[in-house]
Amino acid sequence: MNEDFDLIIIGAGPAGLSAADAAAREGLSYLVIEKGTIADTIRHYPIGRTLFSTVNELEMREGTLKPVREKPTREELLSHYIHFALDQDMQIITEEEVTDVNQTEPEGFLVRTPRGKYQAARVLFAIGAMAHPRRLNIPGEDLPKVHHMFVEPYPYV
Structure with a gap:
């Protein structure tokens, strides 16, 4: 697949979705390429986890995120x-990793x-802070049950 875009956004987390929304509102042709799923890092948080951030720090547009509780x-x-991306008919390819x-x-x-190959006038990297965690280079950090972020504890109990 060879396609030309004004902008290619690498990453479909909050920053990538926000950039795609802004590109669409400016009339730019864009494509978001995500190696996992939309908001993949958040998907790996523990089930039912309450986030520390407030609604105004997390919502894509004011008044669109209405949680049951304060956070x-x-x-x-x-x-x-996910609903924001679908409602805006965002051009997103998931499960496709950028190699070069x-x-x-x-x-x-x-x-x-x-x-495939994609051509763009500009590229925006929105891979998020968790894409490349800072490793400590200590013995055991690569063991199967050692993680660089908090994961669901139930498989280990």
Whole structure:
């Protein structure tokens, strides 16, 4: 698949979705490429987890996130982001990892994935803070039950 876009956004978390929303409102052709699913990092939070952030820090547009309590749960936030992407008919490809980004001449970028190549005038990396955790390089950190973020505890009890 070879396609040309004004903007390619790598990552479909809150920042990537916000960038896609802004691009659409500006009339830009865009594509979001996500190696996992929409809001993938949040999807890996423990079931039922209440988030520390307030609604105004998390919602895509003012008044669109309405949690039962003061702060939303993992499920409420996932639902909010997924429905926002669907309601806005966002151009998102999930389960497709970007393998290479190269600048092309005279200007622009070629973005490659295992499934295709995409050309864009600009590329925005919105991979999130959890995409590349800071490793400590200590013995045991790569063991199967060692994680770089809090995960659902039930498989281990």
